[in-house]
Amino acid sequence: MHSILIVEDDEILRRELGTMLEKHGYIVIASDDFENVIEFALSQNPHLILLDLNLPIHDGHYLCRELRKRSKIPIIVVTSSDSEMDELMSLNLGADQFVTKPYNTRILLAKISALLSRAYDMGASGPLRYGELALDVGRGTLLYRGNSAELTRNELRILQLLMENQGRIASRDDIMNALWQSDAFVDDNTLTVNINRLRRKLEALGAKDLLKTRRGQGYSL
Amino acid sequence: MKPSRFLRGKFPFITLIFFISAFGVMVLYAAHANIYFAVFIPCFLFVGSLLALLPEYFMRNRYYGNMREAMRQLDKTYLLSEVVETPDFYEGEVLYDALKAVCKSANDEIAKHRLVATEYREYIELWVHEIKTPIAVAKLICENTRSADLEAELDRIERFVEQALFYARSGNVENDYLIRRADLAELLHNTLKNGAKYLIAHRIRIQTKDLSHTVFTDPKWLSFILWQLIDNSVKYGCKNIAFSAVQNEHSVSLFIRDDGAGISEKDIGRVFDKGFTGENGRRFGRSTGLGLYLCRKLCSKLGLDISLESAPGEGVTVKLAFPVSEPA
CATH class of the missing domain: 3.40.50.2300 (Response regulator)
Structure with a gap:
C-alpha cells in the first residue's frame, strides 16, 4: 500500500x-x-x-x-x-x-x-489475483491451476480492468475506454471478438464461466 | 504635387496679376510713354511675380511629397503625425495641427479599447482557470458515485469552457504558444483518448493509417483544433472517422474523413465564416458557427493550411497541411 x-x-x-x-x-x-x-x-x-x-x-x-x-x-x-x-x-x-x-x-x-x-x-509486486487465477501484467501471461496462456495486449487490458475491479461490473463503455487509453481505438465488434477470445482462453485453462456477462450492463468476474 | 495642379490653385492670383499688368500697360500708354516701355515694364513685373511663386512651389512640393510617401510606407496610418515634420508655412501648420489632433484622439481611442480587450481576455482566462476546479470536483464526484450521464454532460461543459478560452486567446497567441517537434500519431491518440468517453458513447469507429510523421506545431492548440473537427463529424451524424497522413515534399498532410451528412454545395464556401451554421445547422440544431471559424483562425496562427471537401451525403474530408521545415 x-x-x-x-x-x-x-x-x-x-x-x-x-x-x-x-x-x-x-x-x-x-x-x-x-x-x-x-x-x-x-x-x-x-x-x-x-x-x-x-x-x-x-x-x-x-x-x-x-x-x-x-x-x-x-x-x-x-x-x-x-x-x-x-x-x-x-x-x-x-x-x-x-x-x-x-x-x-x-x-x-x-x-x-x-x-x-x-x-x-x-x-516485483507480483501478479494480479482472483481466486486461483493469476495475471502477470508485465509478461502478459495468465495462470490457472498450473496451466498458463499468453494474452494479446487487448485481452490483457480487459482482464486487468476486470481483476482490478473485482466483483464490480465493468460496462462495455468502461472496457472500451480502458482499451482506448492504451492506444487501441477498438469498436463494438472488435470488443466482442476480444471478449470471446479471452473467454475461450479462460475455458481452455479450465476456468469456465469465470468471465460473466451481465446482460445490458457489462461484464464481471 | 504636379506644377499644373499648383498653378491651377494659383489661378485667381495669376489672373489678378495679369489684369493689373494689362491695366499698367493701358495707363502707361495713356500717359504717352514709349510703347515698348509701356509693354515691357508691366510684362517684366508679371513674369517676376510668377517666378516669385517658384520657392513656394518647391517648399510645398517637398513637404506634401514627404507626407504622401510616409503615408504609403506606414502600415498604421493613424501614426502619421508621429513621422511628419513641422511645416514652416501657414496652411501647412493648420493641417499639421489638425493631423496631430486627429491622430492623438484616434490613438487614445485605440489604446482605450485595447486595454478593455486585454482586460476582458485576461478576465476570461482567469475565469476559465477558476471554473476548472469546480468542474474537476464535479467530475470526481461523478467518478466516485458512478454517474456516467452526468459525467458526459460535464465533459460537454468542459469542452465549451475550453472553446471560450481558445476564442479569447485566438486574438493574440503570443501568449502561451510554443511550436515544437511532435509526433502526429501521438498527438492524435492523445486527443482521441481525452474524448474517448464521448466517442465511445456515440459508437464512433476510428481508423488510423500512416500517422507516424514528425510535425512542428503547438500540441495543445492542435489538439483543440483536432477535437473541434472530430466533434463536428460526430455532430453531423457520422459513424466512422478515418485519419490518415501523407508526407509531401514541403508538407505533411493529415486527412480526416467522416461519413456524416456532408455539406451542400451552396454552404461549403462559407463554413469557415464566423457564425455561419447553414443547412446542417438547421437540420441538426447544435451548431454555433464558431468551431470551424476558430479552427481556421488558430490554423493561420500556427501556420497550418486547412481545407475541406464535401458533398451532401458523402461525408466531409478535412485536410490539415503542416509545413515540413521548422519555422524560423
Missing part, C-alpha cells in the same frame, strides 16, 4: 480526490494547514505528493522547490493553469509530472502508478 499526500486548498476537491484514490487502493493523507506544508509532508513521509499550484500562503512552485531541497519524494503538480510556463517552471523546480484540471482520472492514476513503480521498484 502506498501513501499519497494531497496538498490542495479546495476542500471538496481534496475529499473527492481522496475518495477516488482510496478506492484504487492508496492511503490518502491530507491537511488543511497550509502554513507548515513542508514540515507536515516530511513528517508524514508519503510515497508521493499531489501538489496544487494555487495555494494560500506559499504557492506550489515555492513548495516544490523547498521539498526538493530536502526530499526525493515524487511530486505530481496538479493545477488548473495550462500554460506552458507553469509546466516548464514546475518541471524545472523538481516536479516529476504535470497534470492539468479537469484531469482525466485514468491518466492521473496511470501517472501515479508509473511514478510509484519507478520510484519504489514495484516491478
